[in-house]
Amino acid sequence: MANLSGLNTGVANPNPNKSFEVLPAPSDSVSSLSFSPKANYLVATSWDNQVRCWEILPGSSQPKASISHDFPVLCSTWKDDGTTVFSGGCDKLVKMWPLMSGGQPTQVAAHDAPIKEMAWIQQMNLLVTGSWDKTLRYWDTRQAQPVHTQQLPERCYALTVLYPLMVVGTADRHLIIYNLQSPQTEFKRITSPLKYQTRCLAAFPDQQGFLVGSIEGRVGVHHLDDSQQSKNFTFKCHREGNEIYSVNSLNFHPVHHTFATAGSDGAFNFWDKDSKQRLKAMARCPYPIPCSTFNNDGSIFAYAVCYDWSKGAENHNPATAKTYIYLHSPLESEVKGKPRIGTGGRK
Amino acid sequence: MNRRKEPCRNFQRGSCQYGDRCKFLHVAPQQSKPSTFGFGAQSALHLAQNTQQQKPNPFGFGVSGNSQLKGASNFGARNQSSSRPFENKWTRSSSIASTTSTSPQQNDSLPQAAIHKCTDPELCKRQIVEDFKNEAPLWKLTCYGHCKNGPCDIIGDISFEELRAAAYEDARRGLSLQSIVERERNLLNSKLIEFDNLLRNPYVLRNPNSSGTSLFAVTNSNASLIGAQTNAPPSFSSFSQLGVATNVGSTIRTSVPGTPPSAVFNQPSSFQSNGQTSGGFAMKFGTSGIGSQLPTQPSGSSLGPNSSHFNNSVRAAGSQHFSFPAVSPQFSGTSNASPNILDGPQVAPTTAHQASVMEKQNVSPDDSIWLKEEWAIGEIPVEAPPERFC
Numbered sequence: 031m032a033n034l035s036g037l038n039t040g041v042a043n044p045n046p047n048k049s050f051e052v053l054p055a056p057s058d059s060v061s062s063l064s065f066s067p068k069a070n071y072l073v074a075t076s077w078d079n080q081v082r083c084w085e086i087l088p089g090s091s092q093p094k095a096s097i098s099h100d101f102p103v104l105c106s107t108w109k110d111d112g113t114t115v116f117s118g119g120c121d122k123l124v125k126m127w128p129l130m131s132g133g134q135p136t137q138v139a140a141h142d143a144p145i146k147e148m149a150w151i152q153q154m155n156l157l158v159t160g161s162w163d164k165t166l167r168y169w170d171t172r173q174a175q176p177v178h179t180q181q182l183p184e185r186c187y188a189l190t191v192l193y194p195l196m197v198v199g200t201a202d203r204h205l206i207i208y209n210l211q212s213p214q215t216e217f218k219r220i221t222s223p224l225k226y227q228t229r230c231l232a233a234f235p236d237q238q239g240f241l242v243g244s245i246e247g248r249v250g251v252h253h254l255d256d257s258q259q260s261k262n263f264t265f266k267c268h269r270e271g272n273e274i275y276s277v278n279s280l281n282f283h284p285v286h287h288t289f290a291t292a293g294s295d296g297a298f299n300f301w302d303k304d305s306k307q308r309l310k311a312m313a314r315c316p317y318p319i320p321c322s323t324f325n326n327d328g329s330i331f332a333y334a335v336c337y338d339w340s341k342g343a344e345n346h347n348p349a350t351a352k353t354y355i356y357l358h359s360p361l362e363s364e365v366k367g368k369p370r371i372g373t374g375g376r377k
Numbered sequence: 378m379n380r381r382k383e384p385c386r387n388f389q390r391g392s393c394q395y396g397d398r399c400k401f402l403h404v405a406p407q408q409s410k411p412s413t414f415g416f417g418a419q420s421a422l423h424l425a426q427n428t429q430q431q432k433p434n435p436f437g438f439g440v441s442g443n444s445q446l447k448g449a450s451n452f453g454a455r456n457q458s459s460s461r462p463f464e465n466k467w468t469r470s471s472s473i474a475s476t477t478s479t480s481p482q483q484n485d486s487l488p489q490a491a492i493h494k495c496t497d498p499e500l501c502k503r504q505i506v507e508d509f510k511n512e513a514p515l516w517k518l519t520c521y522g523h524c525k526n527g528p529c530d531i532i533g534d535i536s537f538e539e540l541r542a543a544a545y546e547d548a549r550r551g552l553s554l555q556s557i558v559e560r561e562r563n564l565l566n567s568k569l570i571e572f573d574n575l576l577r578n579p580y581v582l583r584n585p586n587s588s589g590t591s592l593f594a595v596t597n598s599n600a601s602l603i604g605a606q607t608n609a610p611p612s613f614s615s616f617s618q619l620g621v622a623t624n625v626g627s628t629i630r631t632s633v634p635g636t637p638p639s640a641v642f643n644q645p646s647s648f649q650s651n652g653q654t655s656g657g658f659a660m661k662f663g664t665s666g667i668g669s670q671l672p673t674q675p676s677g678s679s680l681g682p683n684s685s686h687f688n689n690s691v692r693a694a695g696s697q698h699f700s701f702p703a704v705s706p707q708f709s710g711t712s713n714a715s716p717n718i719l720d721g722p723q724v725a726p727t728t729a730h731q732a733s734v735m736e737k738q739n740v741s742p743d744d745s746i747w748l749k750e751e752w753a754i755g756e757i758p759v760e761a762p763p764e765r766f767c
Contacts, residue, residue: 061538077541077545102541102542102545104538120545120546144542146538184534185534187534201520201534201536202520202529202534203520203522203529220526221526221527221528221529222522222526223525225512225522225524225525226519226521227516227534227536229536245514245519246512246514247514260388260396260397263396264525273515274514275514276514276515276516294516320537339538339540339541339544340516340537342540342558342565343540343541343544343558344554344561346544
């Protein structure tokens with residue numbers, strides 16, 4: 031599946047996992063997906079400058095509303111009460127969209143370079159945004175100026191927040207950990223345990239550590255506490271033969287605390303880090319999966335299948351490029367943790 | 378899991394191969410209390426350590442900062458296993474397996490506070506070779522560190538989204554798909570040069586700490602690059618060839634350095650049709666009215682100037698071994714987008730700094746380096762500033 035230059039005849043099945051397809055699909059690649067924390071509303075941001083929202087009902091999806099930016103939108107997040115969506119991207123600003131009440135979007139944040147990641151911090155009532163201008167900014171949506179600007183060593187590539195743990199991944203393999211109780215101080219700054227570019231992060235639900243994914247088909251499991259460093263490990267995934275694909279997305283299941291990885295090879299897998307097993311390998315889709323997410327109770331796993339630029343501009347054919355958003359209902363066997371495979375005695 | 382109450386002797390030394398499965402207790406030599414939350418008093422102590430030690434060296438973070446952290450985590454002189462490279466047996470990677478046989482002898486020679494000084498350069502070199510052979514990802518525009526948790530050997534990351542945003546921006550300004558592809562190819566080639574240089578000269582170039590070695594490094598890299606011109610790494614005309622050709626190329630290089638990689642050079646030409654077909658479509662993304670009339674032999678001509686400018690860029694790379702941004706104007710999206718953009722005054726191959734520069738639309742790419750307040754070693758431009766800054 032390495033050649034993505036759009037064969038028109040005999041196109042591989044775009045939905046080998048028989049997932050539910052969300053329609054109408056965006057006209058250009060999806061950059062982020064996020065579910066409302068309160069209900070099954072899915073928001074997708076896309077390179078076609080749109081932010082779209084669907085209501086997901088059993089067996090169907092209803093498009094609800096959409097807004098547009100002037101430039102591609104890269105990230106989105108919901109407010110904790112499920113009423114408002116924030117979105118930002120290459121236009122270097124963030125729009126706050128109270129879509130549940132039918133309101134119009136307003137601008138609430140700005141950076142000097144495209145905004146790559148954002149998260150809503152409920153406990154602080156602030157939005158945090160990470161940008162390629164090497165800063166992290168905290169915003170109270172009622173004020174035009176950021177509450178705080180935090181300098182990063184490099185451009186922000188990944189962000190994960192689980193109060194009070196926040197981990198920021200930047201270019202050149204820096205990982206900066208913050209305790210949001212004192213957000214102005216870096217709690218710790220480490221270099222990634224992986225050897226190549228950091229692509230995605232996910233904080234453990236118990237906040238003991240985080241997962242880091244890179245472009246080299248590898249995920250690192252890192253614990254924060256030095257006394258738990260022995261439990262750190264890395265594992266390989268999203269590789270096929272000699273081809274090593276990027277891990278684009280890491281998501282923990284909200285209930286079972288297992289996690290899913292999605293990669294540029296078009297596959298997504300479910301893993302259990304405590305027993306160090308892969309729970310389920312799903313079938314490969316013909317295009318990469320740039321982003322994915324679970325809904326609030328883990329009953330739906332949404333993923334986008336579309337070109338992620340992992341092979342540059344020349345493999346992008348706007349005329350034939352396809353974008354899909356699928357919803358997978360994970361079976362319990364796929365996402366429920368399993369006990370360790372017995373290791374027996376020593377040798 | 379722990380069948381005996383004895384502490385594990387190997388773990389104390391930092392080299393227990395059983396990891397979690399070990400039936401002895403993996404207790405740190407200094408018996409620290411694990412704080413369940415990770416943000417307890419113990420860690421606060423580390424926090425204090427870290428912030429004190431990190432401040433003096435913001436730019437050299439990658440090297441000395443690391444040592445501070447390791448120092449902090451070694452506060453109790455414990456848990457050395459994760460901070461030492463090549464000893465972390467808990468990775469399930471087969472590429473580490475090749476180093477495990479040599480690591481026992483490595484144990485004692487590695488410094489505790491691991492600024493990775495490459496006490497065993499042969500081992501590091503082997504690690505790098507191994508990585509480039511087995512662990513070479515498909516995405517090439519990346520930083521690289523041969524040592525887990527260690528500083529980067531190659532910096533200058535470009536992410537998928539940055540490249541895509543730059544392409545969309547160029548398309549919006551009216552560049553043709555072909556010129557965008559050319560620009561991306563240049564980025565790719567310069568990055569491949571960097572990787573190749575690292576392979577040839579690990580730890581001669583990459584230590585930004587000692588300015589003494591940087592002069593040395595320049596001459597070294599020149600010497601190696603002159604050699605490189607006769608045995609040039611393959612210049613790729615497309616991303617999709619990389620998965621095959623790079624691995625082939627690197628094995629050619631490591632085994633028989635003198636062999637002209639003609640086989641590898643032939644590969645790009647066989648893929649030219651890819652470039653052509655994708656170039657034939659009008660670009661939808663971002664703009665209207667982009668002519669779809671592309672020159673009929675874009676790939677053919679690109680290979681020619683590519684190799685000649687490859688030599689230019691190789692020489693230029695020698696003088697700036699970090700290949701940092703003295704950015705050539707072609708990337709600011711000037712009009713007359715033609716496939717021969719390469720004929721412009723190309724000072725040096727460009728890397729990720731350029732990608733970040735592309736986003737700053739107020740500052741022209743050339744100027745960002747002059748606007749910086751402080752230059753890191755390796756970033757210092759070689760040419761004089763343009764007149765507007767004097």
